[in-house]
Amino acid sequence: MTEVSRRRMFAFAGAGVALAGAGAAGAGIDRALDSSNASAATDVVPFTGAHQAGIVTPAQENLHFAALDVTTKDRAELVSLLKTWTDAARKMTAGQEVGPAGAVNGAKAAPPSDTGEALELPASALTLTIGFGPSLFDDRFGLAAHRPDALTELPAFPKDKLDPARSGGDLCIQACANDPQVAVHAVRNLVRLGFGKAEVRWSQLGFGRSSSTSTTQSTPRNLFGFKDGTNNLKAEDTGVLDEQVWVSAADGKPWLAGGSYLVARRIRMHIETWDRTSLDEQEKVIGRTKGNGAALGQTAEFDPVDLQVGGADGEPMVPEDSHIRLAAAESLNGVKILRRGYNFVDGSDGVGHLEAGLFFICFNRDPGKQYIPMQKALSSKDAMMEYVQHTGSALFAVPPGVSETGYWGDTLFEA
Amino acid sequence: MTEVSRRRMFAFAGAGVALAGAGAAGAGIDRALDSSNASAATDVVPFTGAHQAGIVTPAQENLHFAALDVTTKDRAELVSLLKTWTDAARKMTAGQEVGPAGAVNGAKAAPPSDTGEALELPASALTLTIGFGPSLFDDRFGLAAHRPDALTELPAFPKDKLDPARSGGDLCIQACANDPQVAVHAVRNLVRLGFGKAEVRWSQLGFGRSSSTSTTQSTPRNLFGFKDGTNNLKAEDTGVLDEQVWVSAADGKPWLAGGSYLVARRIRMHIETWDRTSLDEQEKVIGRTKGNGAALGQTAEFDPVDLQVGGADGEPMVPEDSHIRLAAAESLNGVKILRRGYNFVDGSDGVGHLEAGLFFICFNRDPGKQYIPMQKALSSKDAMMEYVQHTGSALFAVPPGVSETGYWGDTLFEA
Numbered sequence: 087m088t089e090v091s092r093r094r095m096f097a098f099a100g101a102g103v104a105l106a107g108a109g110a111a112g113a114g115i116d117r118a119l120d121s122s123n124a125s126a127a128t129d130v131v132p133f134t135g136a137h138q139a140g141i142v143t144p145a146q147e148n149l150h151f152a153a154l155d156v157t158t159k160d161r162a163e164l165v166s167l168l169k170t171w172t173d174a175a176r177k178m179t180a181g182q183e184v185g186p187a188g189a190v191n192g193a194k195a196a197p198p199s200d201t202g203e204a205l206e207l208p209a210s211a212l213t214l215t216i217g218f219g220p221s222l223f224d225d226r227f228g229l230a231a232h233r234p235d236a237l238t239e240l241p242a243f244p245k246d247k248l249d250p251a252r253s254g255g256d257l258c259i260q261a262c263a264n265d266p267q268v269a270v271h272a273v274r275n276l277v278r279l280g281f282g283k284a285e286v287r288w289s290q291l292g293f294g295r296s297s298s299t300s301t302t303q304s305t306p307r308n309l310f311g312f313k314d315g316t317n318n319l320k321a322e323d324t325g326v327l328d329e330q331v332w333v334s335a336a337d338g339k340p341w342l343a344g345g346s347y348l349v350a351r352r353i354r355m356h357i358e359t360w361d362r363t364s365l366d367e368q369e370k371v372i373g374r375t376k377g378n379g380a381a382l383g384q385t386a387e388f389d390p391v392d393l394q395v396g397g398a399d400g401e402p403m404v405p406e407d408s409h410i411r412l413a414a415a416e417s418l419n420g421v422k423i424l425r426r427g428y429n430f431v432d433g434s435d436g437v438g439h440l441e442a443g444l445f446f447i448c449f450n451r452d453p454g455k456q457y458i459p460m461q462k463a464l465s466s467k468d469a470m471m472e473y474v475q476h477t478g479s480a481l482f483a484v485p486p487g488v489s490e491t492g493y494w495g496d497t498l499f500e501a
Numbered sequence: 502m503t504e505v506s507r508r509r510m511f512a513f514a515g516a517g518v519a520l521a522g523a524g525a526a527g528a529g530i531d532r533a534l535d536s537s538n539a540s541a542a543t544d545v546v547p548f549t550g551a552h553q554a555g556i557v558t559p560a561q562e563n564l565h566f567a568a569l570d571v572t573t574k575d576r577a578e579l580v581s582l583l584k585t586w587t588d589a590a591r592k593m594t595a596g597q598e599v600g601p602a603g604a605v606n607g608a609k610a611a612p613p614s615d616t617g618e619a620l621e622l623p624a625s626a627l628t629l630t631i632g633f634g635p636s637l638f639d640d641r642f643g644l645a646a647h648r649p650d651a652l653t654e655l656p657a658f659p660k661d662k663l664d665p666a667r668s669g670g671d672l673c674i675q676a677c678a679n680d681p682q683v684a685v686h687a688v689r690n691l692v693r694l695g696f697g698k699a700e701v702r703w704s705q706l707g708f709g710r711s712s713s714t715s716t717t718q719s720t721p722r723n724l725f726g727f728k729d730g731t732n733n734l735k736a737e738d739t740g741v742l743d744e745q746v747w748v749s750a751a752d753g754k755p756w757l758a759g760g761s762y763l764v765a766r767r768i769r770m771h772i773e774t775w776d777r778t779s780l781d782e783q784e785k786v787i788g789r790t791k792g793n794g795a796a797l798g799q800t801a802e803f804d805p806v807d808l809q810v811g812g813a814d815g816e817p818m819v820p821e822d823s824h825i826r827l828a829a830a831e832s833l834n835g836v837k838i839l840r841r842g843y844n845f846v847d848g849s850d851g852v853g854h855l856e857a858g859l860f861f862i863c864f865n866r867d868p869g870k871q872y873i874p875m876q877k878a879l880s881s882k883d884a885m886m887e888y889v890q891h892t893g894s895a896l897f898a899v900p901p902g903v904s905e906t907g908y909w910g911d912t913l914f915e916a
Contacts, residue, residue, distance in 0.1 A: 148681075148708075150846065152855075189726055189791035194781035201776055202726020202791055203709070203844075206719070251851060266563075266681075267709035270724075270846050274855060278776045285853030291706070291846055293563075294618070294682035304621070309685075311604055311617020361616055361693045366609035376604035376617055429618075431565065431685050431706055432847065436666060438700030440567075440689060 129264075130209040133179045135487040136344050137332065140213030141424065141449050142321035144300040146262040149292035149428040150269040151350065151445065152276075153219070153255025153480055158283040161227045165499050167283045171216070171276050172493040181209030184275045201278065204271035212263040214272055216494045217348045217482025222256040232498055234339045236347060236454050237483045243465040245475065252352050252478030255287045260348070260447070266291065288478070290352065292428025292445045299426055305379060305387065309355050309429050309442050310473070312372050313379030316387055317410075319424040330422045330456065331449050341497040344486030349423075349457045351446040352430075352478030358439050360473045371469045373408030381410060393417075407469040413460060421456045423448040443474070453481060544679075545624040548594045550902040551759050552747065555628030556839065556864050557736035559715040561677040564707035564843040565684040566765065566860065567691075568634070568670025568895055573698040576642045580914050582698045586631070586691050587908040593687045596624030599694070616693065619686035627678040629687055631909045632763045632897025637671040647913055649754045651762060651869050652898045658880040660890065667767050667893030670702045675763070675862070681706065703893070705767065707843025707860045714841055720794060720802065724770050724844050724857050725888070727787050728794030731802055732825075734839040745837045745871065746864050756912040759901030764838075764872045766861040767845075767893030773854050775888045786884045788823030796825060808832075822884040828875060836871045838863040858889070868896060 131139050156164055174184045183189075185199025192198040223233035239254070259276055263269040270291070277286055296308045297315035301322050308314040319326055328334075335343040360368065369375055369382065379387040383395040383403035393411055397403045404411050415422050427446040435441045450456035465471060485495050546554050571579060589599045598605070600614025607613040638648035654669070674691055678684040685706070692701055711723045712730035716737050723729040734741055743749075750758040775783065784790055784797065794802040798810040798818035808826055812818045819826050830837050842861040850856045865871035880886060900910050 152849075155853075189780070190793075192780045192791075194784075195779050197777050198726070198780050198783070198791065200726075201724075201772070203722045203724055205722060205726070205792075252848075265709075267722075267844065270708075270844070270857075274724075274772065274776075274857070277855065278773070281773070281777070286849045286855055287853075289846065289849045289855055291848075293685070294680075307618045307620060307682075309616075309618055309689075311613070311615075311620070357616070357689065358693070358696070361689075362612050362696070364610050365604070365607040365613050368613070369609075376607075376613065377620075378605075429682065429685070431704065433667075433706075434567075434701045434704045438570075438702075440692065440701055440704055442685075442689070 129211055130180055131211050131213050133176050133214075133488065134490055137487045138215045138345075138484060139179070139487075140215035140260055140262050141331070141346060141426070141484070142299055142327065143211070143213050143262070144303055144321065145295040145297055145426055146211050146213070147264045147293065147295060148262065148266040148269050149295075149445065150261045150266070150273045150289065151292070151447070152259045152261075152273045152289040153287045153350075154257045154259070154277070154280065154284040155287045156222065156226070156256045156284045159226050163283050164227055167280055168495045168499070169493040170279050172488060174275060174279055175214040175272075175494070178204075178272045178275065179209060179212045179214060181207075181212075184279070201271065201275055204268050207265055207268055210263040210265040210268040212261065212268050212272055214276070215260040215262075215348075215484065217258040217260070217484045218495065218498070219255045219257065219480065219482050221254065229498070232339060232341060232501060234337070234342055234483060236338075236452050237481065240349070240453070240479055240481050241458065243461050243476065245465055245471055246479070247475050247477055248479050249477050252288050252290075254480050255482075257284060258348065258350070258480065258482045266293070290430060290445050290478075292430045294429040296427045296429050296444055297425040299424065308444055309357055310360055310368070310372070312368075312374060312376055313387060315425050316374070316379055317391065317414075319422055326422065327424070329451070331424050331451055333451055337452065341501045342483055342485065343497075346449045346451065346484045347453050347457075348482045348484050349446070349448050349450070349453060350478070350480045350482070351476050353444045353446050354441065354475045354477050355443040356439075356473050356475070357442050370405050370408060371473070373404045373410035382408075405469070407467055409464070409468055409470045412463050412468050418460055418463065421460065423450045423456050423460065449484070544626055545595055546626050546628050548591050548629075548903065549905055552902045553630045553760075553899060554594070554902075555630035555675055555677050556746070556761060556841070556899070557714055557742065558626070558628050558677070559718055559736065560710040560712055560841055561626050561628070562679045562708065562710060563677065563681040563684050564710075564860065565676045565681070565688045565704065566707070566862070567674045567688045567704040568702045568765075569672045569674070569692070569695065569699040570702045571637065571641070571671045571699045574641050576914075578698050579642055582695055583910050583914070584908045585694050587903060589690060589694055590629040590687075590909070593619075593690065594624060594627045594629060596622075596627075599690050616686065616690055619683050622680055622683055625678040625680040625683040627676065627683050627687055629691075630675040630677075630763075630899065632673040632675070632899045633910065633913070634670045634672065634895065634897050636669065644913070647754060647756060647916060649752070649757055649898060651867050652896065655764070655868070655894055655896050656873065658876050658891065660880055660886055661894070662890050662892055663894050664892050667703050667705075669895050670897075672699065673763065673765070673895065673897045681708070705845060705860050705893075707845045709844045711842045711844050711859055712840040714839065723859055724772055725775055725783070725787070727783075727789060727791055728802060730840050731789070731794055732806065732829075734837055741837065742839070744866070746839050746866055748866055752867070756916045757898055757900065758912075761864040761866065761899045762868050762872075763897045763899050764861070764863050764865070764868060765893070765895045765897070766891050768859045768861050769856065769890045769892050770858040771854075771888050771890070772857050785820050785823060786888070788819045788825035797823075820884070822882055824879070824883055824885045827878050827883050833875055833878065836875065838865045838871050838875065864899070
């Protein structure tokens with residue numbers, strides 16, 4: 087029984103991929119039998135490297151983000167979990183089942199070593215990125231001396247309305263993929279492997295990546311309907327990434343060299359209010375035209391922003407309280423961040439509106455010098471604050487990439 | 502500035518579609534300029550027809566479902582809203598902006614007539630399907646005499662744990678598309694157009710369609726990791742659809758002829774418990790093998806189910822309390838339903854688990870003879886009930902398809 091998988095038509099450019107349900111029993115490991123297919127091969131993002139994947143990887147379409155609390159108090163158990171997770175992540179990012187005793191070849195008397203819902207699906211550019219929250223560096227695991235100074239809870243910002251149940255966490259897992267089922271499968275299997283050692287504190291799904299992270303990608307739109315992240319850092323800006331994203335050994339804690347800091351902010355958007363606002367007001371709030379995304383005063387999306395250009399009334403075309411002005415590097419002593427957020431709709435809010443917004447994720451080398459001053463400026467001056475509310479918040483130190491023989495966090499736990 | 506859109510690589514099989522941000526200002530209406538492109542053209546599902554689209558349409562990858570309460574008490578306003586919605590739906594399902602004064606050509610002083618987040622995205626096989634809940638037929642709009650007998654609240658089933666905030670509704674909108682942003686955009690714009698007349702009661706996102714509705718599709722997997730809906734009704738079974746899905750004029754209320762009944766059930770799955778269950782137990786609960794989806798006692802997925810075949814112990818291979826036995830037509834006097842549900846993960850449940858499950862949708866001609874007896878059998882006998890909980894419920898009458906000049910519900914309101 088050979089069939090074209092449902093997702094192949096969408097997940098691959100141009101390649102119908104034949105699957106053999108019965109034959110899969112013989113193959114055992116690879117979820118999609120023909121992963122040697124050229125399309126399938128390009129669908130795999132390498133797991134190992136100097137930096138973790140999922141940061142400068144071209145942003146995939148779908149996100150499942152989970153924050154976990156560690157429930158074991160045993161350091162050895164935590165290290166064992168991180169090794170188990172690393173092994174599972176190597177397999178899942180390669181498009182394989184978590185273990186050899188999954189749905190296909192599992193022993194009937196035991197639970198399968200893979201939950202199965204990603205069988206027949208390709209790797210879908212899955213990346214798994216892990217981070218360590220400030221709370222992991224308390225006295226439970228002997229890590230206090232290794233906590234970087236920059237890894238503290240974010241300060242309270244004006245108009246924050248944070249829900250503790252959507253904030254914080256000892257660990258985070260960012261799963262990005264071009265198929266939501268693959269991202270969900272990955273987080274679910276890591277959570278499953280953590281049973282008795284860690285549990286989910288909160289989790290967030292996202293879609294329609296709200297940033298591009300490579301010059302090969304066009305700029306997507308957020309739920310305000312605007313192109314978002316035109317001037318985002320890109321994977322190709324390697325020099326700037328070294329300066330703005332990657333932690334260096336000289337920054338303080340050598341275990342974090344090659345890593346970064348991940349800021350997560352769940353930003354509820356009051357889209358109903360926004361939708362009743364004039365196009366002129368919307369464009370002034372953002373600082374760009376809605377149609378093609380050009381900065382106000384410019385013609386095309388990628389025309390350089392000119393914060394000085396004045397309109398007929400002598401006022402700057404890009405208003406003083408517009409989002410792009412306040413977030414611009416030239417307003418912030420040259421600092422930039424790598425944005426990698428996703429749109430979300432989490433049902434409704436109970437009072438007649440969609441619970442919609444942006445799950446903001448950014449990576450930066452030093453949140454104290456980058457994200458925090460940027461958000462201080464935005465939260466106090468940004469005209470957009472009338473239409474948004476920050477409802478969740480977390481900061482994680484993202485360790486460097488994993489070697490072929492290493493495990494997530496080895497530079498910390500072997501330090 | 503011409504770029505390949507981010508989603509084109511995934512939404513189209515094999516076609517890189519060029520977009521021109523600046524040029525879009527001239528085109529005005531079509532969101533994706535080159536919708537005459539062959540791939541784009543096949544990406545449009547016709548809105549008009551004898552039946553509404555989104556029922557036997559091959560199930561798309563993503564769902565946004567919303568139930569609304571009508572807040573106006575004026576029948577003429579309700580009819581006006583349905584006409585406005587129909588016009589918007591014609592445009593959005595064709596890959597166009599809702600109105601001519603959207604982000605691109607909008608008057609600066611007015612709110613845009615389209616919220617913009619689907620600009621540059623193709624139609625993505627968007628379908629919009631509307632339904633009327635029992636509560637719409639109360640005394641507000643003079644519809645009481647037109648309520649079909651079958652359109653009443655579903656009865657309480659054993660082990661239901663329904664949340665009123667996830668149940669019921671005067672109206673429903675089912676948006677399905679191969680891009681979640683397109684489905685979200687469609688519901689959001691219809692909700693926007695209903696401001697002051699209707700508001701969102703609840704809404705649900707879903708992914709990884711958990712059923713195939715055409716023989717051209719392979720069978721997807723639910724979050725138990727099993728192929729789901731192998732024996733589902735398919736678009737190609739036209740005779741059976743007439744018998745089991747489409748309401749006929751002889752069924753009672755002529756306005757509903759060519760329509761159907763939509764049952765929505767939010768089914769939380771206790772995936773953590775499931776994941777600790779042996780493969781043998783999982784397969785006995787479902788009645789199929791996990792690997793290739795063959796019914797127990799059979800070899801391949803589409804081998805006919807044999808409920809009588811016995812194992813070595815003399816017990817039936819497909820257990821008495823297995824899901825496929827209890828849901829089989831031969832256990833239910835021959836009745837079948839057309840399933841069209843989606844998997845969901847709605848964050849976490851606050852006690853360490855993912856809030857995951859199946860948003861079950863089915864279409865049937867008479868819920869009193871089809872869904873209700875089926876669910877009575879399942880809720881009282883199905884071994885799967887140990888692992889699931891029904892947390893939301895709604896029933897809607899789905900009017901017939903719309904003509905080129907008609908509007909959603911015209912057969913009811915003009916009756």
